[in-house]
Amino acid sequence: MKKSLMIALLVVSFVCIQMFAPLAYAADLADGTYTINYTVLKAENDSVSMANDYWEKPAKIFVENGQMTIQMKINHSDWVTEFKVKSGSGFANTSVISEDAAANTRVVQFKVNDLSTPLESKIHVTVDSIDYDHDYTVRFRFDTNSLKTISLAESNGNTDNNTSGNNSANENSSNKNNESSNTNNSGQQVANPQTGEETIWIYVVLLVSSVVFFSVRKLKKGEMAE
The missing domain is CATH 1.10.287 (Helix Hairpins)
Known part of the structure; x- marks a missing residue:
């Protein structure tokens, strides 16, 4: 017995x-635009890194043809002089999408396959006023429970134009078109897009x-x- x-x-x-396993791959998400919260952790443990304050939340996720592209905004942009993410056996620079010199911010983007495990990254921080110049390894932990739908792609497969890295003006235009046909999807929590909860x-x-x-x-x- x-x-x-x-x-x-x-x-x-x-x-x-299996039921509570976090979303891992873009195959779990329909083409469209999402937001997700995240935390910047230290390399050696799950303690929150001081660099966490330099990254604004949430991030945006653009899914197109099964591929996820993440956009993040960095404040104190002049301090964070380098931001690389794990790519294959090495690290690749993130792409700068836009910069705001007055606000001292910049928006960067990169591709990612897995949201379920922390993403290893390398940053370089320089603060000239205090003669501070150091390299750090940090990890980005994504909160899959916070994933929300902003808009979904049209049924013909067209997605938000911003996945190609164009200007924010293209993003606003595309989002308006998607929102008109996907009003009910806005702000909804995404637990598992393919499996009925x-x-x-x-x-x-x-x-x-x-x-x-x-x-x-x-x-x-x-x-x-x-």
């Missing part, structure tokens, strides 16, 4: 792990109920046998 109960509990645990919960409830039922039944039989 104990062995059967342990097997059933392992099955339940496996199903729950309600269906998963039904299976989990049924499985847990079955485990409890058979466990109680076996316990009663055991008591009667005694």
Whole structure:
């Protein structure tokens, strides 16, 4: 009886792990525009890096043909003189999309395949006023539970123009067109775009109920046998 109960509990645990596993790849997301929160961590542990304050949240995600492109805004832009992200066996510079000298900010973008694991990055910080000049390795941890839909692509496969790295004017024009046909999608939480969450919960409830039922039944039989 104990062995059967342990097997059933392992099955339940496996199903729950699969259900709550974070989104990992762009294949899980329909083409469109999303936002996501994130935290900049230290390289050696999960402590928040001081660099976290230099990156504004949330980030934007543009999905086109199964490929994710992330855009982030950096404040104190003149301090963060270099920003590279993991690419293959090395690191690649992020692309600068726009800069605001008056606000001391810049928007950068890069491609990413995996949101479920922290993204290793290298930054260079220079503060001339205090003669500070250092290289750092940090990690970007994305909060997949915070993922929200801004707009979805048209059914013909057209996506937000900003995925090509064009000016923000193109982004505004594209977003207005998408918003007119996707009003109901704006601001919605994205838990799992391909799997019906309600269906998963039904299976989990049924499985847990079955485990409890058979466990109680076996316990009663055991008591009667005694």
